[in-house]
Amino acid sequence: xxxxxxxxxxxxxxxxxxxxxxxxxxxxxxxxxxxxxxxxxxxxxxxxxxxxxxxxxxxxxxxxxxxxxxxxxxxxxxxxxxxxxxxxxxxxxxxxxxxxxxxxxxxxxxxxxxxxxxxxxxxxxxxxxxxxxxxxxxxxxxxxxxxxxxxxxxxxxxxxxxxxxxxxxxxxxxxxxxxxxxxxxxxxxxxxxxxxxxxxxxxxxxxxxxxxxxxxxxxxxxxxxxxxxxxxxxxxxxxxxxxxxxxxxxx
Amino acid sequence: xxxxxxxxxxxxxxxxxxxxxxxxxxxxxxxxxxxxxxxxxxxxxxxxxxxxxxxxxxxxxxxxxxxxxxxxxxxxxxxxxxxxxxxxxxxxxxxxxxxxxxxxxxxxxxxxxxxxxxxxxxxxxxxxxxxxxxxxxxxxxxxxxxxxxxxxxxxxxxxxxxxxxxxxxxxxxxxxxxxxxxxxxxxxxxxxxxxxxxxxxxxxxxxxxxxxxxxxxxxxxxxxxxxxxxxxxxxxxxxxxxxxxxxxxxxxxxxxxxxxxxxxxxxxxxxxxxxxx
Numbered sequence: 001x002x003x004x005x006x007x008x009x010x011x012x013x014x015x016x017x018x019x020x021x022x023x024x025x026x027x028x029x030x031x032x033x034x035x036x037x038x039x040x041x042x043x044x045x046x047x048x049x050x051x052x053x054x055x056x057x058x059x060x061x062x063x064x065x066x067x068x069x070x071x072x073x074x075x076x077x078x079x080x081x082x083x084x085x086x087x088x089x090x091x092x093x094x095x096x097x098x099x100x101x102x103x104x105x106x107x108x109x110x111x112x113x114x115x116x117x118x119x120x121x122x123x124x125x126x127x128x129x130x131x132x133x134x135x136x137x138x139x140x141x142x143x144x145x146x147x148x149x150x151x152x153x154x155x156x157x158x159x160x161x162x163x164x165x166x167x168x169x170x171x172x173x174x175x176x177x178x179x180x181x182x183x184x185x186x187x188x189x190x191x192x193x194x195x196x197x198x199x200x201x202x203x204x205x206x207x208x209x210x211x212x213x214x215x216x217x218x219x220x221x222x223x224x225x226x227x228x229x230x231x232x233x234x235x236x237x238x239x240x241x242x243x244x245x246x247x248x249x250x251x
Numbered sequence: 252x253x254x255x256x257x258x259x260x261x262x263x264x265x266x267x268x269x270x271x272x273x274x275x276x277x278x279x280x281x282x283x284x285x286x287x288x289x290x291x292x293x294x295x296x297x298x299x300x301x302x303x304x305x306x307x308x309x310x311x312x313x314x315x316x317x318x319x320x321x322x323x324x325x326x327x328x329x330x331x332x333x334x335x336x337x338x339x340x341x342x343x344x345x346x347x348x349x350x351x352x353x354x355x356x357x358x359x360x361x362x363x364x365x366x367x368x369x370x371x372x373x374x375x376x377x378x379x380x381x382x383x384x385x386x387x388x389x390x391x392x393x394x395x396x397x398x399x400x401x402x403x404x405x406x407x408x409x410x411x412x413x414x415x416x417x418x419x420x421x422x423x424x425x426x427x428x429x430x431x432x433x434x435x436x437x438x439x440x441x442x443x444x445x446x447x448x449x450x451x452x453x454x455x456x457x458x459x460x461x462x463x464x465x466x467x468x469x470x471x472x473x474x475x476x477x478x479x480x481x482x483x484x485x486x487x488x489x490x491x492x493x494x495x496x497x498x499x500x501x502x503x504x505x506x507x508x509x510x511x512x513x514x515x516x517x518x519x520x521x522x523x524x525x526x527x528x
Contacts, residue, residue, distance in 0.1 A: 053420040077420035
């Protein structure tokens with residue numbers, strides 16, 4: 001990706017149904033960053049993603065997408081499990097093909113689209129399962145299909161909401177590896193979860209939120225006992241700080 | 252036997268009825284595939300009942316009732332959405348209110364309009380043997396319109412049905428697509444009312460699509476198989492209507508229901524076999 005791109009949030013405040021979901025959220029994400037968004041359930045993670053995606057009116061503040069991230073269709077969303085209509089009978093190939101349809105009312109699928117779908121499914125290792133129905137897949141495989149859809153969309157920002165719910169630990173590793181390869185291509189990846197357990201050190205940046213930004217930085221900077229207490233109350237201390245101590249793998 | 256099958260079509264009214272039956276049989280399940288996967292069956296039923304006042308107005312004005320039902324259906328579809336949004340009542344409550352209110356209004360208008368000589372039973376239960384040449388042209392026109400709409404918005408409709416949040420994020424105007432679907436649904440219901448009537452058009456809209464849903468693996472398969480099963484139901488209903496003198500709507504609905512029952516049984520057997528093996 002040639003163009004410098006990124007996301008900048010300034011004082012983003014969202015009031016929804018009389019209660020404040022986000023207060024003065026300010027942070028930056030640059031091109032090629034894998035960021036974990038951590039916070040307890042109901043901390044405003046989904047609201048934050050909606051704000052970045054531009055599908056929610058902001059009460060105050062600004063969300064700026066610049067460079068490649070600002071083009072139409074640059075954002076892709078890997079949905080929470082319960083926001084998908086599982087009654088809809090779609091196989092793996094169908095779902096990834098949806099990524100090819102960002103614009104164009106009359107556009108029908110062509111050879112080029114099918115080739116793109118094949119490439120994207122190969123990257124997430126699911127080409128052999130292309131005819132399987134989505135309901136026949138495990139949680140981890142479903143997430144990889146949605147990541148392939150984001151790839152087919154040629155997204156430069158990928159938002160994953162509660163990406164690890166219903167996904168076993170082994171499969172989480174596999175997802176992170178795919179996301180790291182996206183990051184290496186310059187894509188911004190934001191992954192929201194209420195539980196980072198032992199994967200925290202695999203992220204470049206961690207944003208801890210509980211309606212406001214508690215901490216933002218590299219995992220070893222962000223995870224202090226104060227921050228974890230702010231996120232999870234005093235029992236958060238149990239995790240700290242040894243549990244989250246980053247273990248550098250490889251390098 | 253051949254006479255039993257071909258004989259009826261010596262009459263031009265039967266040829267007209269056949270054309271309309273096939274259109275209804277094919278188009279209702281194609282839209283019905285969206286209705287059942289989105290869980291909007293109640294909406295479809297309500298829409299069919301709510302177009303009655305529009306049709307009565309058309310009788311009074313002496314224009315084709317099916318032409319008048321189109322704008323009525325679209326207005327009602329928009330109204331249902333906006334009541335739910337503005338008053339905060341649940342969507343099915345708002346659908347129920349409009350459904351009953353508009354149907355009642357239509358019946359009252361019909362009972363008051365002394366110069367309207369329409370058989371209410373035909374309107375409610377369908378009488379495909381009575382369609383006029385103009386009705387055939389109207390149905391063909393509406394079918395073409397629905398096909399263009401479905402083809403144009405296919406990918407957006409599929410995306411918003413499967414993943415409404417993701418669709419919004421990639422820039423699909425989901426609210427607009429919802430209205431497109433409702434408008435197409437109103438058009439198809441208007442075509443369907445001629446054959447199956449206001450009360451039973453539901454059977455053509457959802458039953459063949461639901462049967463196909465049991466048997467097909469993918470959404471496009473549900474649409475295609477649904478269209479085939481719908482056409483079989485409609486044409487069988489037409490024969491029953493002609494030979495046994497049944498109202499066409501109930502005859503078509505019963506064939507469609509029977510097919511669903513058989514498919515459900517077959518699927519259950521198949522599952523048991525799979526579980527044993």
